[in-house]
Amino acid sequence: MSQPLDSSKVTIVPTGTPSAPIPNEKLRFGKQFTDHMLQVEWTAENGWDAPVIKPYGPFSIDPSCCVLHYAFELFEGMKAYWTVDDQISLFRPERNMSRMNKSAARICLPEFDTEELIKLIGLLLQQDKHLIPKGEGYSLYIRPTMIGTTNAIGVGAPDRALLFVICSPVGPYYKTGFKSVKLEATDYATRAWPGGVGDKKLGANYAPCIQPQLRAASKGYHQNLWLFGPEKYVTEVGTMNCFFVFENKTQNVKELVTAPLDGTILEGVTRDSILTLARARLDPTEWQISERYCSIFEVRERAQRGELLEVFGSGTAATVSPIEEIGFEGGSIPVPLSEGEQSGPLTKDIARWIMEIQYGKSKFQDWSRIVAEA
Amino acid sequence: MSQPLDSSKVTIVPTGTPSAPIPNEKLRFGKQFTDHMLQVEWTAENGWDAPVIKPYGPFSIDPSCCVLHYAFELFEGMKAYWTVDDQISLFRPERNMSRMNKSAARICLPEFDTEELIKLIGLLLQQDKHLIPKGEGYSLYIRPTMIGTTNAIGVGAPDRALLFVICSPVGPYYKTGFKSVKLEATDYATRAWPGGVGDKKLGANYAPCIQPQLRAASKGYHQNLWLFGPEKYVTEVGTMNCFFVFENKTQNVKELVTAPLDGTILEGVTRDSILTLARARLDPTEWQISERYCSIFEVRERAQRGELLEVFGSGTAATVSPIEEIGFEGGSIPVPLSEGEQSGPLTKDIARWIMEIQYGKSKFQDWSRIVAEA
Numbered sequence A, B: 001m002s003q004p005l006d007s008s009k010v011t012i013v014p015t016g017t018p019s020a021p022i023p024n025e026k027l028r029f030g031k032q033f034t035d036h037m038l039q040v041e042w043t044a045e046n047g048w049d050a051p052v053i054k055p056y057g058p059f060s061i062d063p064s065c066c067v068l069h070y071a072f073e074l075f076e077g078m079k080a081y082w083t084v085d086d087q088i089s090l091f092r093p094e095r096n097m098s099r100m101n102k103s104a105a106r107i108c109l110p111e112f113d114t115e116e117l118i119k120l121i122g123l124l125l126q127q128d129k130h131l132i133p134k135g136e137g138y139s140l141y142i143r144p145t146m147i148g149t150t151n152a153i154g155v156g157a158p159d160r161a162l163l164f165v166i167c168s169p170v171g172p173y174y175k176t177g178f179k180s181v182k183l184e185a186t187d188y189a190t191r192a193w194p195g196g197v198g199d200k201k202l203g204a205n206y207a208p209c210i211q212p213q214l215r216a217a218s219k220g221y222h223q224n225l226w227l228f229g230p231e232k233y234v235t236e237v238g239t240m241n242c243f244f245v246f247e248n249k250t251q252n253v254k255e256l257v258t259a260p261l262d263g264t265i266l267e268g269v270t271r272d273s274i275l276t277l278a279r280a281r282l283d284p285t286e287w288q289i290s291e292r293y294c295s296i297f298e299v300r301e302r303a304q305r306g307e308l309l310e311v312f313g314s315g316t317a318a319t320v321s322p323i324e325e326i327g328f329e330g331g332s333i334p335v336p337l338s339e340g341e342q343s344g345p346l347t348k349d350i351a352r353w354i355m356e357i358q359y360g361k362s363k364f365q366d367w368s369r370i371v372a373e374a
Helices: A065-070 A093-106 A112-127 A207-218 A269-281 A296-304 A345-358 B066-072 B093-108 B113-126 B207-220 B270-280 B296-304 B347-357
Strands: A036-043 A052-055 A058-059 A073-075 A077-084 A087-091 A139-148 A159-171 A181-186 A225-226 A233-237 A240-248 A253-258 A287-291 A308-316 A320-327 A331-334 A368-371 B035-043 B053-056 B059-061 B073-075 B078-082 B087-091 B139-148 B160-170 B180-184 B224-228 B233-237 B240-248 B253-258 B286-293 B308-315 B319-328 B331-334 B368-373
Touching: A036 A112, A052 A112, A065 A139, A065 B059, A065 B066, A065 B073, A065 B139, A073 B059, A077 A368, A087 A345, A093 A112, A093 A139, A093 B087, A093 B207, A112 A159, A112 A368, A139 B066, A139 B233, A159 B093, A207 A225, A207 B093, A207 B347, A233 A296, A240 A269, A253 A269, A253 B066, A253 B331, A269 A287, A269 A308, A269 A345, A296 A308, A296 A331, A296 B207, A308 B035, A320 A345, B053 B113, B059 B160, B066 B139, B066 B160, B073 B093, B078 B368, B087 B113, B087 B347, B093 B113, B093 B139, B093 B270, B113 B139, B113 B160, B207 B224, B240 B270, B253 B270, B253 B331, B270 B286, B270 B308, B270 B319, B270 B347, B296 B308, B296 B319, B296 B331, B308 B347, B319 B347
Parallel strands: A181 A225, A181 A320, A253 A287, B180 B224, B180 B319, B253 B286
Antiparallel strands: A036 A052, A036 A159, A058 B059, A073 A139, A077 A087, A077 A139, A087 A368, A139 A159, A225 A233, A233 A240, A240 A253, A240 A308, A308 A320, A320 A331, B035 B053, B035 B160, B073 B139, B078 B087, B078 B139, B087 B368, B139 B160, B224 B233, B233 B240, B240 B253, B240 B308, B308 B319, B319 B331
C-alpha cells in the first residue's frame, strides 16, 4: 500500500536553540538558513513516510547515493512575505507545486499531493516566522527540493527519495538591488533543446550554465541571454525568463514579447503572472502581448530603429530585473532606461504590481495565499 | 597558494573489520562496495587537501549543498582486473582521468594531476585487493566521483569540492551476461545537443534518460538507441557508444561505423580502443573503419537489403554488448547473430581482444597498467 503525502502525520521537533533574526542589511542570498527544515522520506515500497519538521542540519548520504552520481534532483524557488496585515503569504504556491511534480515525473522521482506540501510549508513557516524579514524587497526564500536516495551505482529509477524544504531570509537578489544589468547574448553554448529537460526545474539544467556565466562575467556582463538554434532566438536570461518591449510606430502600438513555452524555457511563475497582469491591466488598443519567437537579430535591428523600449528578466529570486545592455557579436545593443532611473516605465509598473500583490497591498485573483499567522 | 593533488600526502586509515570476498555468483552490479574509499577535499582558497583512504561510509552533507540543487557532479567508470600474472591492472586509466578533468572544467569543478589520482587509486586497490573478484568477466568497478560542496543556494561556481573513489566488485553488467539485447530507436526525447554537455560524464546527462528507458522497457526493449535531429542520426545506446557493421557487396568490403565525436556523444574509452584495435588488426583491403553520421533510415534500409551484419554497444561497464534487434517507428530491424551464438563474429572478436588485454593475456601498447601487486 503506497501512502500519499499527508500533512496531518507531521511530527514537529523544535530546536532547543532558537536564533535571533538577522538584520536586513546583513542578509546574504541563500547563505543563511532558518532554524528548521521539513523532511519527508519516500520509498517505492511504502510511498510517503510521515513528514518531520526538525532543526536545520546535515544529512548522512552514502557515497553510492544516486543523487551524487546521476543528478536525481530537482527543486523549486518560492518566497514567503509578511503582508501589510501581518500575515504570512505565499505567491501562487500551487504553480510551484505542480511544476515540482512535473519535474519529479520527468526523472522518475515520486509525485505528491500539492496541497499537502503547501500545508507542510505553512507549518514550517509558522515555526520560523520570527526569522522572516520584514520590509519591501525582503522575504523568506523557500527551497523545496527532492533527491533520489537509492544507494547503488547502476543507472535506474530511484526506489528511495527524500523531499526537503529549507528557508533562507533574503533581500534583493542582485547585490545592486533594483538596478539594471548587462547581458551577453550567448550562442556558443546551448542551455536547452527540444526533447530535452530545459523546461523542468532539475539540478541538471544549472551546473552546465556556470562556465558560460563566468565567461560572460569576464567581459563585464552579469548574465547570459541564451540564444537557440540557427535563428538565434532569445530564450531565457541566466536563471530568469526574459521580456522585451517593442514599439510599432506605424501601427502606434507597443508589444510585450516573451519566448513561448515550447519546452526550451522554464515555465516561470513570475513569467505567467506578468503575462496575466499585462493582459488584464494594459490597454489592448495600445498594447499587444505576445508569446512568440524573437531572434537576437530582430532585437538588434529594432534597437537600431529606436523601436526597442525595454528589456527585463523575471523570476522568483529577482522578481523583475531591468536590463540596460545586451552584448552580441562583439557589439552592444543598448536598452533605454527612464531618465535618471534604473528601468523603463513598464518594467517599473510590473515590478510594483507584483510586489503589491505579494505584500498584500492589492489583491489579484487568489494569487496571494495566507499560509501562516503572526 | 593552491596545493596540487599529491598522492605522497595520503593518510591510510584501515578498517577494523575487513570483509570477506563475496562469491562471484552473488555479485550484484554497483550495490556492494569494498571496505575502503578515497576522499580528497578541495577549496578554492587552498587547493587540494591531503588525500585520505579510510573505511567506506556515509558523508555528512548540508541540505544547502550545491551538489543537491545544481548537479555539480561528475564521475568516471573504470575497472581493475587480476591479470594472468597475478597483478592488478587498470585499462588505459589516463584516458578516464583526462576525461574527468574535462568534465570538471565544464562545470567549474577543480582539475587535478591525473597521474597522482592513478597512484591514489592504486593505493586504494592495494588496500582492498582481496575483494577484487577473479575470473573472466569479473573485475572491480571503480567509481571516481567529484561533487561541489559549497553550502549556498545562490547559483555560482563552487568554492569547495570533494573528490572520492568507491569500488564495487562486479561480474557481467547485464544480468543476461554476454547476451544480445534489443534497443528502441528513440526520437521523442533527445539525450544531447551541440553546445550542450552530452560529451562530458556529468550526472546531469543521466537522470533525464531514465524515463525514456522505462518507456522502452515497457515495450520489451533493454535500452534506448538515441537518435538526433531531423536526419535521425544514431548517436549512443543507453550508457554506451554504438557500432554498426555493414557489408558493401558491390565493393566487397565491410564497414565498421560509429558516430563521430561532435560533442553529442560520450568520448568512450572502449569506443576509442575498438577503433584503434580495428584499424590495427582488421585487413584494410577488406575493412573500412568509419567515424561518421549514420541515420536510422540507413540502418533500416541496409538491413532490408541484407547489408546490416552486426550491431553492438561499447562501454566500460558492459565492455561489448551485442544487439539483436532495433525497434523503430513501430517496426523491427532485426540484426543477424552467428548461428547458435549471442553475437556476430566481429563483436565476439573485439570483445575477446579487449578482454585479453585487460586480463594481461595479450599486450597492446601500454593499455594495461599495473597499479597494484598481489
